[in-house]
Amino acid sequence: MVILWGDFSYTVTKIHARLLLIGRMFYLAESERNQSYLHGAVILATAVAVVRILGALFRVPLANIIGDDGMSTFQVASNIYAVLLSLSTAGLPVALSKMISASATLERPQQVRRVFAVGRNAFLFLGVISFLVMAIFYQELANFFRSPTAAYAILALSPAMLFVCLLSAYRGYCQGFSIMMPTSVSQVIEATARFLIGLGLAWLLMRHGFSEGITVAGATAGVTVGAALACIYLFFTRRKVEREITWSGSLDTPDSNRRIARNLLNIAVPLTLGASIFSIINLADTRVIMGQLQTAGQASGLSPEAAYDMARSLNGTYAFTMPVFNLPSSFVIPITVALIPAISAFLAKGDGEAARKTATSGIRVTCLLALPAAVGITVLAEPIMHALYYGRFAAQGPGLMAYMGVAAFFLCFFQATNCVLQAYGFQRYTVYTLTIGGIIKVVITWILLADPRVSIYGAAISTVVCYVVICVINMALVKRRIPNSPSFLQILTKPILCAAAMGAAAWASFGILRSLTLALLDGIGLSPRFLWAIPLAGAIGIAMVVYLILIIALRAITLEDMQMLPKGEKLTKLLRVR
Numbered sequence: 001m002v003i004l005w006g007d008f009s010y011t012v013t014k015i016h017a018r019l020l021l022i023g024r025m026f027y028l029a030e031s032e033r034n035q036s037y038l039h040g041a042v043i044l045a046t047a048v049a050v051v052r053i054l055g056a057l058f059r060v061p062l063a064n065i066i067g068d069d070g071m072s073t074f075q076v077a078s079n080i081y082a083v084l085l086s087l088s089t090a091g092l093p094v095a096l097s098k099m100i101s102a103s104a105t106l107e108r109p110q111q112v113r114r115v116f117a118v119g120r121n122a123f124l125f126l127g128v129i130s131f132l133v134m135a136i137f138y139q140e141l142a143n144f145f146r147s148p149t150a151a152y153a154i155l156a157l158s159p160a161m162l163f164v165c166l167l168s169a170y171r172g173y174c175q176g177f178s179i180m181m182p183t184s185v186s187q188v189i190e191a192t193a194r195f196l197i198g199l200g201l202a203w204l205l206m207r208h209g210f211s212e213g214i215t216v217a218g219a220t221a222g223v224t225v226g227a228a229l230a231c232i233y234l235f236f237t238r239r240k241v242e243r244e245i246t247w248s249g250s251l252d253t254p255d256s257n258r259r260i261a262r263n264l265l266n267i268a269v270p271l272t273l274g275a276s277i278f279s280i281i282n283l284a285d286t287r288v289i290m291g292q293l294q295t296a297g298q299a300s301g302l303s304p305e306a307a308y309d310m311a312r313s314l315n316g317t318y319a320f321t322m323p324v325f326n327l328p329s330s331f332v333i334p335i336t337v338a339l340i341p342a343i344s345a346f347l348a349k350g351d352g353e354a355a356r357k358t359a360t361s362g363i364r365v366t367c368l369l370a371l372p373a374a375v376g377i378t379v380l381a382e383p384i385m386h387a388l389y390y391g392r393f394a395a396q397g398p399g400l401m402a403y404m405g406v407a408a409f410f411l412c413f414f415q416a417t418n419c420v421l422q423a424y425g426f427q428r429y430t431v432y433t434l435t436i437g438g439i440i441k442v443v444i445t446w447i448l449l450a451d452p453r454v455s456i457y458g459a460a461i462s463t464v465v466c467y468v469v470i471c472v473i474n475m476a477l478v479k480r481r482i483p484n485s486p487s488f489l490q491i492l493t494k495p496i497l498c499a500a501a502m503g504a505a506a507w508a509s510f511g512i513l514r515s516l517t518l519a520l521l522d523g524i525g526l527s528p529r530f531l532w533a534i535p536l537a538g539a540i541g542i543a544m545v546v547y548l549i550l551i552i553a554l555r556a557i558t559l560e561d562m563q564m565l566p567k568g569e570k571l572t573k574l575l576r577v578r
Contacts, residue, residue, distance in 0.1 A: 100177070445462040
């Protein structure tokens with residue numbers, strides 16, 4: 001999680017042209033070297049990490065533009081869009097790529113073309129349905145989730161469903177040939193356009209005095225434009241892929257459309273259900289938060305209008321914490337995604353010990369990256385809120401950020417243990433644990449938010465409990481189901497000690513630097529935000545140095561761990577890890 005405003009003088013056209021050139025260069029390189037699956041997984045994982053970081057960069061300045069009420073509106077519209085998106089696109093791209101890959105391996109070009117045609121038509125159908133739901137019932141959806149101001153934002157997002165569904169078809173086609181760069185480039189195009197256009201429109205509309213609902217709709221319009229640009233890019237890229245693939249042998253006879261559609265659904269439906277669970281639960285959580293906060297407000301004597309305003313303000317402050325909460329997981333995604341093919345490869349060769357070492361190393365590296373980030377967010381919650389959103393958040397902001405810092409570690413740990421379970425073939429268990437954790441989250445949110453003394457803290461507490469429960473269940477499943485399973489006590493002990501010492505250093509150094517900053521710089525006209533940001537940056541720098549020294553001195557990181565990181569061999573030599 002990080003802030004970067006970007007240069008608005010660059011037009012989307014220039015960025016799009018440059019990304020097309022990059023994509024063409026990488027595509028040609030891929031064709032020549034016949035990339036491995038692991039290499040493709042790392043490419044996709046890195047792109048996802050970049051997109052997540054760009055998402056954080058988008059939401060932080062957006063929050064400063066539209067405030068806590070606007071962020072509450074944005075959160076409601078985004079959660080509705082996320083559910084329809086996951087229902088429409090979560091499983092079909094994987095199913096499409098799998099069927100295309102199988103057909104290509106068997107040298108069946110006609111089958112490949114028909115599979116793509118059937119898949120594209122299925123995506124288009126789902127996109128049209130989702131578009132119509134959002135475009136026709138935008139006001140009803142906003143009212144149902146107790147946020148009438150989100151109506152225009154939902155409407156602005158509706159065309160994105162069409163473009164994203166078509167995007168998914170093109171991505172599935174390219175991934176079926178193990179060509180991952182087009183997917184990665186299209187994701188960056190989406191995120192970049194959303195960042196530039198969404199922020200630009202929100203700033204212009206706010207500056208010219210438009211209502212909150214229209215301003216938030218301008219921000220969400222960036223999502224639609226980004227999806228459209230990425231769709232154009234992938235349309236031409238897919239045609240290029242098709243032209244450059246050579247087939248040997250005679251033409252094949254493809255299966256019927258009905259049979260292909262049935263096979264696609266058989267693969268896609270279970271994946272869609274699993275991937276959609278948390279989006280649906282988050283949407284339910286959004287309704288519970290808005291409803292319970294208003295109910296609690298009225299119970300404490302507020303008028304319905306005042307209770308509604310209070311609920312929007314608190315929900316908006318809660319939304320402020322999300323970019324920071326999601327940032328640590330952005331950095332561990334390349335590690336966790338690469339775990340699945342790496343472990344699977346050792347298991348396929350019957351090398352259980354190598355698989356166990358890889359799983360242990362992956363979980364340990366995840367902890368080594370996630371723990372310091374989570375501890376830093378927790379102990380520096382107040383300066384982080386002031387540096388990012390000075391004067392824009394409710395009084396509960398720092399407390400919410402501290403809770404979400406704790407949750408950030410368990411989110412990363414759950415992702416790592418999920419990948420290990422999936423690599424060992426226990427995919428269905430991950431669906432069960434997500435469902436259990438999500439239901440617990442909604443129930444705890446509903447109970448705690450009804451108490452005015454707890455208020456919005458209940459949403460953050462339920463998030464912590466949700467991920468803790470998932471992690472505990474995942475660890476129990478790993479110990480029970482995986483032979484010679486990793487020792488979580490050995491994995492966690494040293495990273496926890498290092499992170500705790502680092503947290504103490506961060507807390508102490510911030511207090512000293514804050515006092516020095518106020519003594520030296522207060523009164524010279526600097527923005528109050530900078531008076532928080534300067535000591536915060538210094539404390540983060542000191543904490544990083546302390547943590548790095550500790551993990552090397554205590555041998556918390558091993559040679560095998562370093563080799564899992566990007567540029568791991570160079571880092572090993574630089575840090576002299578043995």
